[in-house]
Amino acid sequence: MKHVDIVIIGGGPAGMAAAVSAYKAGIRDILILERDQHLGGILQQCIHNGFGLHHFGEELTGPEYAWRYEEEVQKLNIPYKLGAMVTDLTADRKVTYISEEDGEVTLDAGAVILAMGCRERSRGALNIPGVRPAGIYTAGTAQRFVNIKGYMPGKNIVILGSGDIGLIMARRMTLEGAKVQAVCELMPYSGGLNRNIVQCLNDFNIPLRLSHTVVQIHGKDRVTGVTIAKVDENRQPIESTREFIECDTLLLSCGLLPENELTKCAGITLDRVTGGAVCDSYRQTSAKGIFSCGNVLHVHDLVDFVSEEAELAGASAAAYVRGELSTNGRVIAVNPTGGVRYTVPQMLYTEGGDVKLFFRVADIYNNVTVRVSDGNNIIFEKKRKKVAPGEMESIALKADILKNINGDNITVTLIKEGEKA
Amino acid sequence: MICIVCPMGCPLSVEKTADGFKVSGNTCPRGEKYAIAECTAPTRTLTSIVPVKGKDMVSVKSSAPLPKEKIFDCVNVLATITLDAPVKVGDIIVKDILGTGVDIVATKNIP
Numbered sequence: 101m102k103h104v105d106i107v108i109i110g111g112g113p114a115g116m117a118a119a120v121s122a123y124k125a126g127i128r129d130i131l132i133l134e135r136d137q138h139l140g141g142i143l144q145q146c147i148h149n150g151f152g153l154h155h156f157g158e159e160l161t162g163p164e165y166a167w168r169y170e171e172e173v174q175k176l177n178i179p180y181k182l183g184a185m186v187t188d189l190t191a192d193r194k195v196t197y198i199s200e201e202d203g204e205v206t207l208d209a210g211a212v213i214l215a216m217g218c219r220e221r222s223r224g225a226l227n228i229p230g231v232r233p234a235g236i237y238t239a240g241t242a243q244r245f246v247n248i249k250g251y252m253p254g255k256n257i258v259i260l261g262s263g264d265i266g267l268i269m270a271r272r273m274t275l276e277g278a279k280v281q282a283v284c285e286l287m288p289y290s291g292g293l294n295r296n297i298v299q300c301l302n303d304f305n306i307p308l309r310l311s312h313t314v315v316q317i318h319g320k321d322r323v324t325g326v327t328i329a330k331v332d333e334n335r336q337p338i339e340s341t342r343e344f345i346e347c348d349t350l351l352l353s354c355g356l357l358p359e360n361e362l363t364k365c366a367g368i369t370l371d372r373v374t375g376g377a378v379c380d381s382y383r384q385t386s387a388k389g390i391f392s393c394g395n396v397l398h399v400h401d402l403v404d405f406v407s408e409e410a411e412l413a414g415a416s417a418a419a420y421v422r423g424e425l426s427t428n429g430r431v432i433a434v435n436p437t438g439g440v441r442y443t444v445p446q447m448l449y450t451e452g453g454d455v456k457l458f459f460r461v462a463d464i465y466n467n468v469t470v471r472v473s474d475g476n477n478i479i480f481e482k483k484r485k486k487v488a489p490g491e492m493e494s495i496a497l498k499a500d501i502l503k504n505i506n507g508d509n510i511t512v513t514l515i516k517e518g519e520k521a
Numbered sequence: 522m523i524c525i526v527c528p529m530g531c532p533l534s535v536e537k538t539a540d541g542f543k544v545s546g547n548t549c550p551r552g553e554k555y556a557i558a559e560c561t562a563p564t565r566t567l568t569s570i571v572p573v574k575g576k577d578m579v580s581v582k583s584s585a586p587l588p589k590e591k592i593f594d595c596v597n598v599l600a601t602i603t604l605d606a607p608v609k610v611g612d613i614i615v616k617d618i619l620g621t622g623v624d625i626v627a628t629k630n631i632p
Contacts, residue, residue: 147580147628148568161568163580163629167610247570250578275569275596295525299565303589486529 101208105129105421106414107195109186109362110215112141113403114394114410116169118213119178121414127421131207132173132180133197139173139180140166141217142240143403145247148268150295154404165403189362191387211389211417214363214377215410218356218395220265226354230317233324239265239353246272254349258326259283260314262290262297263490264401266353271300273351280304281345284312284328286335289464291490293401313337314350323348356399366390373442374398381448381455382416382425383409391417398444398458401492405458426452432505439465439514441489448497450505455497459512461487469515470495474505487514522559524552535560563589568628569596571614573604579631581614584624594619607632 106122108115111134119132138144143151146162153159156168173180181199188196193209220238237245237253243265245251255278259266262285270280283301288311290297301308309328315337316327330341358375369378369386376397377385383393393413394406419425429451434443436459443459457472465487472480472495479501487493495512524531524547533556536543542560544553558564564586570578587595595618602614608631615625 144629147570147582149566149582159566161580161582161628164610167630247580248577250570250572275592293525294523294530298523298525303565 101194101206103208103210104131105210106131106213106417107193107207107209107211108132108213108215109189109195110134110141110217110394110396111136111139111180111182112215112217112394113143113166113169114217114396114406114413115141115213115215116166116173117407117410118215118391118393118414118417119180120169120172120176121411122213122418123176123178123414125415125418127418129210130178132178133184133186133195134180134182135185137182139170139182145240145244146268147247148272151403154402155407162403169407186362189366189390191366191368191390193387193389209389210421211391213410213413213417214360214385214390214392214396215394215413216359216362216396218358218399220352221355221357223352225357226260226352228314228317231320233317233319233322235319235323235349236317237349237351239263239269239351242349242351243269243272246276252276252278253351254278254323254347256347257281257349257351258314258328258345258347259351259353261285261353261355262292262308262310263353263355264292264296266351267292267296267300269351269353270306271304274304274306278349280306281347282307282309282328284309284314286313286331287311289488293490315342317350318344323350326350356395358396358399360396363392363396371398371442371446373436374444376444378446379444380427380431381445381452382419382427383413383445384416384420384425384427389417389420391420398442398460401490405492428452429503430505430508432502433509435509435511437511437513439463439468439516440470440512443512448502450502452502453499455502456494457497457512458492458494460492461489461514464488465514465516467517471513471515472497472510473513474507474510476506479505479510522556524555526551526555565589565592567592567595567625569599571599571602571604573606573608573631576606576631579604579608579614580628581625582628583618584626585622587618587621587623591619591621595621595625599625604631 143162143166151165184199186197196206318325325346329337377392391413393410429449533546544556567583612627
């Protein structure tokens with residue numbers, strides 16, 4: 101069985117950044133396995149701009165951001181295979197892939213980096229009643245049709261879900277000559293960035309119907325319309341508010357799910373909230389030598405943070421291969437509570453150096469204090485003017501704070517204004 | 522209007538005064554600048570696609586923000602173009618589109 105020092109599954113932004121980082125940490129025997137016919141992953145169809153402000157200090161489109169990394173991968177001669185689909189992964193790091201060129205091959209990897217990204221929640225996962233006509237697409241599928249193939253999925257459109265992809269597609273379809281009737285959002289607020297609500301909806305007078313959902317899809321062969329309704333505080337549709345909208349296409353932008361089938365094959369522990377692996381501060385999963393980064397670990401809002409996380413995973417994998425990954429000190433579990441939905445990493449080491457802890461909140465809160473406590477003492481506090489579920493938050497915990505933690509777990513919680521400390 | 526400069530999303534109001542504009546609702550100077558620009562000369566970066574014969578579409582962008590009211594006119598110009606491969610990142614697809622001084626450039630390689 102052929103040995104490779106580091107095998108990276110997925111050649112999107114996470115996989116490429118991890119590869120470059122592992123290379124810079126001194127590892128040369130690297131292989132990126134990508135199932136598509138090009139590197140860059142989903143960025144290739146995200147032709148809008150706004151990428152790279154944090155990472156490159158300038159505003160790039162998705163394909164340009166991908167190109168920056170692809171150029172680097174090629175310049176460093178990091179090996180990659182296109183059209184290579186990984187079909188199995190074991191906890192002792194045997195990676196099996198198939199490709200037209202190589203047939204079925206099993207590699208023995210010194211370390212593995214999971215960088216498979218995520219996929220969209222489909223109609224089947226949403227349970228919208230109605231028949232199954234043509235004209236129902238996830239927003240990302242429509243984005244691929246329009247931006248890569250040049251096909252228009254429809255002319256008269258309703259979008260369910262106001263995540264960023266839905267908002268971006270509202271603008272794209274409008275610029276390509278379609279009429280977007282409305283964007284419906286189940287929640288009382290949008291999960292998308294303000295910037296996208298302004299520039300993708302308001303600019304084109306597309307109504308955003310908050311606390312609304314699609315309750316029925318009409319049409320036999322092709323969508324002829326949808327019935328929408330307002331929802332109550334328990335997100336149940338209110339019968340008297342049902343309203344028919346004529347349309348030929350329904351786009352779904354209802355959340356992203358990390359694609360962890362291979363992670364499950366290896367028996368790696370998953371986090372029920374993120375849908376990704378449980379990891380430590382090095383992004384190492386419950387299987388030794390298997391690391392995870394990017395949207396397969398938890399869904400990010402900005403690719404810039406995917407790159408940052410992947411660089412960490414790449415450097416950690418390089419250290420693991422050399423037998424230098426320091427997991428000294430006690431293991432501390434990080435527990436999200438009181439308005440914090442999840443944290444990444446979910447565990448850290450008292451002697452592992454500085455740790456940047458990422459987390460998402462459950463609702464929109466103004467004037468809150470983020471508090472980290474070890475049960476006896478408050479070890480960190482930070483005030484935030486506004487936090488929202490759509491914006492990933494982070495706090496930096498210094499090495500000397502971590503050294504002094506009592507016990508074996510810490511909690512991360514939000515203290516709301518006026519609430520007793 | 523909602524400020525889009527940062528995630529705070531301050532609700533802004535703008536009043537016309539004798540010597541310019543008075544912005545309220547902002548919590549930083551960047552908000553004031555944004556509000557005045559939106560009221561006087563709003564601009565947007567255009568991103569779109571152009572077909573390449575026998576290949577996938579090539580993605581393009583305006584090299585600088587365009588006047589907001591010219592966005593649809595620019596899209597109509599792009600609709601008349603078909604390119605031949607290869608196209609490289611940074612290639613100028615339309616120079617000085619509609620006399621705006623802004624170029625439309627490719628953002629992807631189509632070999």
